[in-house]
Amino acid sequence: MAKTKTVYICSNCGADSPKWLGKCPNCGEWNTYVEEVVAKETPVARRLSSQHLGGKETSRPTLLRDITAEKEERLDLQDAELNRVLGGGLVKGSLVLIGGEPGIGKSTLVLQTVLKLSDRKILYVSGEESSRQLKMRAERLAKKNGLGVEDFDSLFILCETNLEQILIQAANVCPDVMIIDSIQTIATEQAESSPGSITQVRECSAALLKFAKESGTPVLLIGHINKEGSIAGPKVLEHIVDTVLQFEGDPHYMYRILRSIKNRFGSTAELGIYEMRQEGLREVSNPSELLLTQNHEGLSGVAIAAAIEGIRPFLIETQALVSSAVYGTPQRSATGFDIRRMNMLLAVLEKRAGFKLAQKDVFLNIAGGLKVNDPAIDLAVLSAVLSSSLDITIEPGVCMAGEIGLSGEIRPVNRIEQRILEAEKLGFARILIPHNNLKGFDASRCQIQIVQVRKVEEAFRQLFG
Numbered sequence: 001m002a003k004t005k006t007v008y009i010c011s012n013c014g015a016d017s018p019k020w021l022g023k024c025p026n027c028g029e030w031n032t033y034v035e036e037v038v039a040k041e042t043p044v045a046r047r048l049s050s051q052h053l054g055g056k057e058t059s060r061p062t063l064l065r066d067i068t069a070e071k072e073e074r075l076d077l078q079d080a081e082l083n084r085v086l087g088g089g090l091v092k093g094s095l096v097l098i099g100g101e102p103g104i105g106k107s108t109l110v111l112q113t114v115l116k117l118s119d120r121k122i123l124y125v126s127g128e129e130s131s132r133q134l135k136m137r138a139e140r141l142a143k144k145n146g147l148g149v150e151d152f153d154s155l156f157i158l159c160e161t162n163l164e165q166i167l168i169q170a171a172n173v174c175p176d177v178m179i180i181d182s183i184q185t186i187a188t189e190q191a192e193s194s195p196g197s198i199t200q201v202r203e204c205s206a207a208l209l210k211f212a213k214e215s216g217t218p219v220l221l222i223g224h225i226n227k228e229g230s231i232a233g234p235k236v237l238e239h240i241v242d243t244v245l246q247f248e249g250d251p252h253y254m255y256r257i258l259r260s261i262k263n264r265f266g267s268t269a270e271l272g273i274y275e276m277r278q279e280g281l282r283e284v285s286n287p288s289e290l291l292l293t294q295n296h297e298g299l300s301g302v303a304i305a306a307a308i309e310g311i312r313p314f315l316i317e318t319q320a321l322v323s324s325a326v327y328g329t330p331q332r333s334a335t336g337f338d339i340r341r342m343n344m345l346l347a348v349l350e351k352r353a354g355f356k357l358a359q360k361d362v363f364l365n366i367a368g369g370l371k372v373n374d375p376a377i378d379l380a381v382l383s384a385v386l387s388s389s390l391d392i393t394i395e396p397g398v399c400m401a402g403e404i405g406l407s408g409e410i411r412p413v414n415r416i417e418q419r420i421l422e423a424e425k426l427g428f429a430r431i432l433i434p435h436n437n438l439k440g441f442d443a444s445r446c447q448i449q450i451v452q453v454r455k456v457e458e459a460f461r462q463l464f465g
Helices: 043-052 080-086 106-115 131-143 163-173 198-215 236-240 287-291 339-352 375-390 416-425 456-464
Strands: 006-010 033-037 095-100 122-126 155-159 177-181 219-223 243-248 255-263 271-277 280-283 302-309 312-324 332-335 360-366 398-400 430-434 449-453
Touching (some): 080 271, 095 198, 106 131, 106 177, 106 219, 106 280, 122 163, 198 219, 287 312, 332 339, 360 375, 430 456
Parallel strands (some): 095 219, 177 219, 332 360
Antiparallel strands (some): 006 033, 312 360
8 A cells, every 4th residue: 555645834835845844944934834645636637627617728828919908897795895995896706815813703794795795696605604504694684684584585505615516516506706614614625634724725725716717706715814813724825816805803892994915906005994783794984983982081091193094094092091000010001002112102201201101000002992003193102191191181172193203203104184184074173293294285275273293292292281
């Protein structure tokens, strides 16, 4: 009996090796090599696979001038946030990967989206849930629109994990959109490893890409993530697909953010925001009004920041609490903000502004459970910390945007016009911005008072007198 041949594959970059290596020489990551069984594909199996996919065995090169460059035909998903992140809709023949933490709402988002496409034929392939579970969820999601599952006569459910059977059923149904939930549960007979392994994920994704391109059917893949927060499986999975969407948010809060990490048919700067409710996910067209509470007047430690996520401006609350340290070592805690950057800002506050916080506990929170990486909220973070330390309330109707440098200067930020207009639209009376950040912008047409500051000391004098 022939010995089974195995190979070790890096789960991070996909590099292979005949033996196990502690450190990958390609990407430099440690302990990422996984043993996989190698099965040589016979010519008969390769030919049958090509027939299953409905493809041709040969293709010929075409001159660039002879190729007709037509605009991609897009499918309207009846979801403004999802359409925006995809670049205007779902492109026919595209392969889209949606990843996120367990329980974040990936399946809910996809199912409620396809329920809106009543005039389209949908094939929903589930390898994790039974058809009964899917029906119960569909009934709950359809109830908010006053509909019942009997009103959807073009939504087909297939509970299957075998790739060859899925492709056969897809050829019989000829759907307008196909959903795979999830790619880690699908396995092909051409590979001997278990479902979810590197080989299975890579081979199944490549076969589904071939099916999508040759049939023109858009395919939505739902994927798991690992403990580091990245898409589970080989990195080559993200290279195979056309679009990678990350669905993120704190499960204990009601807000969810849909980010575009990769998009061959649109911009990766777009952002979609949803609110999780009992009846499903609701689109948030104006996040600023929901992220700002109306009862913080008279309270210290609250500063409003004009932030940008993707290309969408919105105003968020930055909350800070400064108290005397109970233990010998002061505590530093941040939720929704980089703790290392907060420590740097506290050092700037102590060194450049003269406020001693070495014996103080500092707690920082970004309201709404959001994780913000925009450096323009630095000024709001320092203002909230100082407001809590002095127990002085920041005047209502004031917001700010500015990046803090190590020397205490307030550096210019991008898209300042959008930040100013968003603050004006929400009724703010004054906004603090970096000096010389208004080049090419006519501030006279704005009703909001624009205050330009150079250093943190100037900003603090404007806020606290």
